[in-house]
Amino acid sequence: MTSTKKDPVLVVLQLTGGNDYMNTVIPHAEPLYRDKRPVVGVPDERILKLNDSIGLHPELAPLRRFWDSGDMAIIHGVGYANSPRSHFRSMDIWHTCEPDKLGTEGWLGRAARDMDPNKENVVTAVSFGPSLPRALALAGVPVACVDDLENFGMLTSIQEEIQRDKIIDRFTRLYSPTIGNGFVMDYLGQTGLDGLKAADILKVAPEQYSSSVEYPDTPIARKLKGISQVHQADLGSRVLYCDHGSFDSHSNQVGMHDGLWRDVSAAVSSFFDDLRENNASDNVILMMFSEFGRRVHDNGSGTDHGAAGLVMVMGDPIQGGEYGEYPSSKPENLEQGDLVPGTDFRSVYSTILENWMGLDANPIVSGTFEKVAFV
Numbered sequence: 001m002t003s004t005k006k007d008p009v010l011v012v013l014q015l016t017g018g019n020d021y022m023n024t025v026i027p028h029a030e031p032l033y034r035d036k037r038p039v040v041g042v043p044d045e046r047i048l049k050l051n052d053s054i055g056l057h058p059e060l061a062p063l064r065r066f067w068d069s070g071d072m073a074i075i076h077g078v079g080y081a082n083s084p085r086s087h088f089r090s091m092d093i094w095h096t097c098e099p100d101k102l103g104t105e106g107w108l109g110r111a112a113r114d115m116d117p118n119k120e121n122v123v124t125a126v127s128f129g130p131s132l133p134r135a136l137a138l139a140g141v142p143v144a145c146v147d148d149l150e151n152f153g154m155l156t157s158i159q160e161e162i163q164r165d166k167i168i169d170r171f172t173r174l175y176s177p178t179i180g181n182g183f184v185m186d187y188l189g190q191t192g193l194d195g196l197k198a199a200d201i202l203k204v205a206p207e208q209y210s211s212s213v214e215y216p217d218t219p220i221a222r223k224l225k226g227i228s229q230v231h232q233a234d235l236g237s238r239v240l241y242c243d244h245g246s247f248d249s250h251s252n253q254v255g256m257h258d259g260l261w262r263d264v265s266a267a268v269s270s271f272f273d274d275l276r277e278n279n280a281s282d283n284v285i286l287m288m289f290s291e292f293g294r295r296v297h298d299n300g301s302g303t304d305h306g307a308a309g310l311v312m313v314m315g316d317p318i319q320g321g322e323y324g325e326y327p328s329s330k331p332e333n334l335e336q337g338d339l340v341p342g343t344d345f346r347s348v349y350s351t352i353l354e355n356w357m358g359l360d361a362n363p364i365v366s367g368t369f370e371k372v373a374f375v
Contacts, residue, residue, distance in 0.1 A: 006283040008356050009238055011227055012108070013220075013268070013288045014133065016245030017087065020257055020303055021293035021310040021339070022329075024060070025074055029053045032296075032329045040253045040298040054326065059261035062269035063314070070320035073374035075311040075348055077327040079341030083292055083307040087248070090291040095134035097346055097365045107349060108239050109138025110364045111357060121236045123201050128223040128242040130166065136241060144237075146202055149226035205233040213274040220244040221267035228274045231284065238357070247290060253302035264288075268314070285315035285356060285375065289345070295337050296329050308339035311348050313374055317356070323372045344369050351375060 023040060027033050028047050047055035048064055054074070056064060066072035080099045084090055096103025112125040122142040127133055129147065136143045147166075209229040215221040223242035230237050244264055249257055268286065275281035289311045294303035308327050327339035334340065347369040350361035355375045362368055 007236070007238055008358065009231060009240065009284045010108075010352060010357060011224075011231075011284060011286040012135070012239070012241045013224075013264070013286060014241070014243035014245075015247050015260075015264070015288055015290035016091070016243045017248035017290070018090075018292050018294060018305055019247040019260075019290035019309065020249055020253065021290075021306070021308065022296065023253075023257060023294075023303075024057050024261070025076075025310055025326075026055045026057065027053060027326050027329070028055045030326075030329060036297045036329065038298065039300055040249075040257075040303060054322070057257070057261055059258050060265050062265040066272070066314050067320060071314055071316060071318050072320050073313045073318050073372075074322050075313065075343060075372060075374065076322065076324040077308040077339060077342035078289070078311045078324070078345050078348060079292065079308045080344055080346075081341070083338070083341070085292065085305040085307065085336075085338075087291060087305075092134060094289065094291055094345060097349070104137075105139075106133070106135040106137045107364055108135045108241070109141045109143070111353060111359055112136070112143070112239055113138060113141045114359050114364070115238050115357070123230070123235050123237050125239040126202065126227075126230055126237050126241070128226050128240070133241055133243065136239070144202060146226070148222070149202060149206060149229060201235060202230055202233075205229040205235070208233050211274050211277060213270055213277060215270045215274075216263070216266045218263045218267060220263050221270060224267045224271040225274070228271055228280075231275070232278055232280050249294065249302045250299065250304060251301040253298070256302075272314070281316050283317075285313055285318055285352070287348075287352065288312045288314075289348075293339060296334060296339060297337060306338040307335060308341040311345070313348075313352075317375055319374050321374075323374055343372065347372055 023042055026042055026047050028049060029052060034041055042057060046058045048058060048061060049055040050067055093099045095106050097107050116124040123144045125136050126144045127136055132143060132145045206229050209232055215225045227240040247260055272281060275284055290309050293306040293309035295306045324343040327342055346365040349365050350369045351371040353359045353361040353364055
């Protein structure tokens with residue numbers, strides 16, 4: 001699996017809000033791209049062309065080297081059938097692998113349970129940010145949830161309790177309306193508090209950490225630096241999660257999308273520089289996903305909710321290249337004006353779970369899906 005005996009680690013970066021697939025990996029050879037995107041289309045001379053058909057958004061320039069070195073997989077047209085085009089519902093589907101019913105178990109919560117069935121390590125899964133992602137939520141599985149690792153060790157116990165209460169409150173408000181207050185309270189009662197308190201273990205990570213890499217002063221860079229610190233502290237964390245956004249670009253998309261990818265690209269680039277400098281990159285892969293792509297035709301200022309999206313997976317162990325077909329943007333091949341998914345997101349998950357994490361994907365993603373050979 002890896003060249004050493006280190007356990008494989010998965011970092012997930014969620015691009016919240018519906019990242020514009022067509023302006024991230026651009027089908028520059030497709031004439032319809034120009035026709036359909038008179039306002040938000042990236043000018044041809046700015047596109048970072050990877051080959052005769054696709055190129056990257058110019059703000060992904062710091063990530064170009066990963067493509068050139070064969071460490072970046074671009075997985076085209078990822079999604080599922082009958083996309084509801086709702087942020088909450090679509091993210092829920094990605095988090096629980098349940099497109100047809102309301103799921104209550106996060107796919108990464110199930111993976112963490114399989115990796116640590118006896119709950120011997122309460123920091124097997126770590127989430128960075130002010131709310132706990134549904135992907136990690138599973139009754140009986142502790143998740144360490146930390147808002148700010150740099151200041152965590154310096155907080156008073158009262159401040160820590162306030163921070164925990166804030167995370168609990170946000171989780172409750174987010175999920176009670178859809179899955180019921182009873183489930184949320186049961187979940188938090190059994191495992192949420194234990195998981196949040198597990199963040200105390202993470203205090204050692206910044207103390208042990210040393211790196212010459214200067215991360216940008218942005219929210220996503222701070223999260224990825226925290227993930228690097230936890231990973232390098234050898235606490236046995238296997239799943240590390242963070243998000244950035246919002247990518248919901250209904251209006252003023254051009255400057256907004258540029259800024260979002262400028263921050264993400266610089267942060268991810270620094271993250272891998274940091275890992276490589278400290279010989280900590282050979283057992284890490286990073287997956288970036290969003291709940292859906294955007295509509296093919298711009299709306300005069302931005303783009304509306306779409307269906308098929310993009311997944312990018314990066315890291316030393318990745319077999320770089322393109323996977324799957326770029327969905328057709330011909331009008332007769334669209335559904336409700338959207339690109340149609342050709343790769344089920346559970347195929348991507350199954351590949352990571354089995355080929356990388358060494359787990360049985362079927363019970364985690366609730367079915368058997370054809371794997372994609374990027375790892």
